[in-house]
Amino acid sequence: MENENVGRSIPRIGEKAPSFRAVTTQGEINFPDQYAGSWVILFSHPADFTPVCTSEFMTFASMEKDFEKYNCKLVGLSVDGLYSHIAWLRTIKDKIEYKGMKDVEVKFPLIEDITMEVANKYGMMQPGESNTKAVRAVFVIDPKGVIRTVLYYPLSLGRNFQEILRIVIALQTADAFSIATPADWQPGDDVIVPTAGSCGVAKERMDTKDGSLKCYDWFFCTKKLDKDTIFKQLEKK
Numbered sequence: 001m002e003n004e005n006v007g008r009s010i011p012r013i014g015e016k017a018p019s020f021r022a023v024t025t026q027g028e029i030n031f032p033d034q035y036a037g038s039w040v041i042l043f044s045h046p047a048d049f050t051p052v053c054t055s056e057f058m059t060f061a062s063m064e065k066d067f068e069k070y071n072c073k074l075v076g077l078s079v080d081g082l083y084s085h086i087a088w089l090r091t092i093k094d095k096i097e098y099k100g101m102k103d104v105e106v107k108f109p110l111i112e113d114i115t116m117e118v119a120n121k122y123g124m125m126q127p128g129e130s131n132t133k134a135v136r137a138v139f140v141i142d143p144k145g146v147i148r149t150v151l152y153y154p155l156s157l158g159r160n161f162q163e164i165l166r167i168v169i170a171l172q173t174a175d176a177f178s179i180a181t182p183a184d185w186q187p188g189d190d191v192i193v194p195t196a197g198s199c200g201v202a203k204e205r206m207d208t209k210d211g212s213l214k215c216y217d218w219f220f221c222t223k224k225l226d227k228d229t230i231f232k233q234l235e236k237k
């Protein structure tokens, strides 16, 4: 019997990123092994020479240095072929001026995936949306090759790349300082201390009066963590 889930699995948070070798616009890559020790964002786009994707590539490529600061590399993918990728990236650099961005060179690798092998491994083909184009997927993968965040957007919706950068900074801050980040957190905002795991700690938290904690209740306490402390720590890595 045919397994209807073949090609439909979706890698989950906390799992090792599925491995593959692929041809890209920057030569062959061995993923994720070649990226061990770095954070990496693997993302897909539906098709070359399309407007939303062009706006996304120009934005992402323009922010590559912002991601580098956090030891984070970018890898793109669509189910188009290598020569289409090369032609599209050349067009972007030579002809497209958009929102003040021009002469944008996409230096990160763009995977060719005509067989959809990689797209299927990463759940990027979602037939309810399209049988022939990958959805806009984003996998944030840590230096140990573990998936830390997964996003899927439909074809019509361009992604917010400031949010993707915020995700990388928030994950690295949570790892470095053993905290969590509240809704809409930005570096410099208060962070959440781990919820009290015993009655004693709950009482201690509520009794703390030295101003180091702000407790909304015993299970919801925040503390200050300034931007400089975060950036000094993250840039060391």
Ligand code: BEZ
Pocket: 046, 047, 050, 051, 052, 053, 054, 133, 155, 156
């Ligand atoms: C776009 O990038 O503009 C696009 C790609 C596929 C379907 C719809 C829009």
